[in-house]
Amino acid sequence: MLNEKKMVKVAVGVIIRDQKILLSKRPDHLHQGGLWEFPGGKIENNETVEDALGRELAEELGVQVIRSESLMDVKHDYIDKSVLLQVHMVRHFIGGPTEADTLGEEGQLVRWVPIEELDHYEFPAANQSILMAIKNSSLS
Ligand SMILES: Nc1nc2c([nH]c(=O)n2[C@@H]2O[C@H](COP(=O)(O)OP(=O)(O)OP(=O)(O)O)[C@@H](O)[C@H]2O)c(=O)[nH]1
Numbered sequence: 001m002l003n004e005k006k007m008v009k010v011a012v013g014v015i016i017r018d019q020k021i022l023l024s025k026r027p028d029h030l031h032q033g034g035l036w037e038f039p040g041g042k043i044e045n046n047e048t049v050e051d052a053l054g055r056e057l058a059e060e061l062g063v064q065v066i067r068s069e070s071l072m073d074v075k076h077d078y079i080d081k082s083v084l085l086q087v088h089m090v091r092h093f094i095g096g097p098t099e100a101d102t103l104g105e106e107g108q109l110v111r112w113v114p115i116e117e118l119d120h121y122e123f124p125a126a127n128q129s130i131l132m133a134i135k136n137s138s139l140s
C-alpha cells in the first residue's frame with residue numbers, strides 16, 4: 001500500500017535475575033545495529049507472543065522460558081519500518097548465559113546489567129518507554 005511502512009510484530013523479553021537484566025548487542029549490520037536490546041525477535045504467522053518469545057530466547061540465548069508475563073506493548077515508527085514490541089517480563093527460566101559469559105548462541109555480546117546501570121547503555125529509540133517502565137516499577 002502506498003506510503004505504508006510494514007508493521008513488524010516483535011516478541012521482546014526482559015529477562016530478570018537477581019535485579020539484573022540480560023542485554024544483548026545487536027550486530028552492526030542489522031536494523032538498529034550496534035545498539036543494546038532486550039532479546040527477542042519477530043513473531044511469525046500463526047505464533048502467539050509466548051511461542052515466539054520461547055523460540056527466539058532459545059535460539060539466541062539457550063534460555064528456556066518457563067513462564068512470562070506481559071509488561072507492555074510499544075508501537076514505534078522508525079524511518080524505514082514500524083514495529084510493535086510486545087514486551088514480556090521473564091523471571092522464570094532455565095539455562096542461558098551466566099554472569100561470566102560474554103557471548104550468546106549467535107555470537108552476539110550479552111551482559112547481565114544491574115537495573116540502575118541500564119542508563120549506561122544505548123538502546124533503539126523504541127525502547128525508551130520500556131526502560132522507564134523497568135526503572136519505575138518495583139522489580140526489586
Ligand atoms: N529483539 C529486539 N528487537 C527490537 C528491540 N527494540 C527494537 O526497536 N527492536 C526492533 O524489532 C525488530 C525485530 O527484532 P529482531 O531483529 O530481533 O528480529 P529477529 O530476531 O526475528 O531477527 P531476524 O529477522 O534476523 O530473524 C528490529 O527491527 C529491531 O530493530 C529490542 O529491544 N529487542
Ligand SMILES: [Mg+2]
Binds near residue numbers: 039041056060
Ligand atoms: Mg532477535
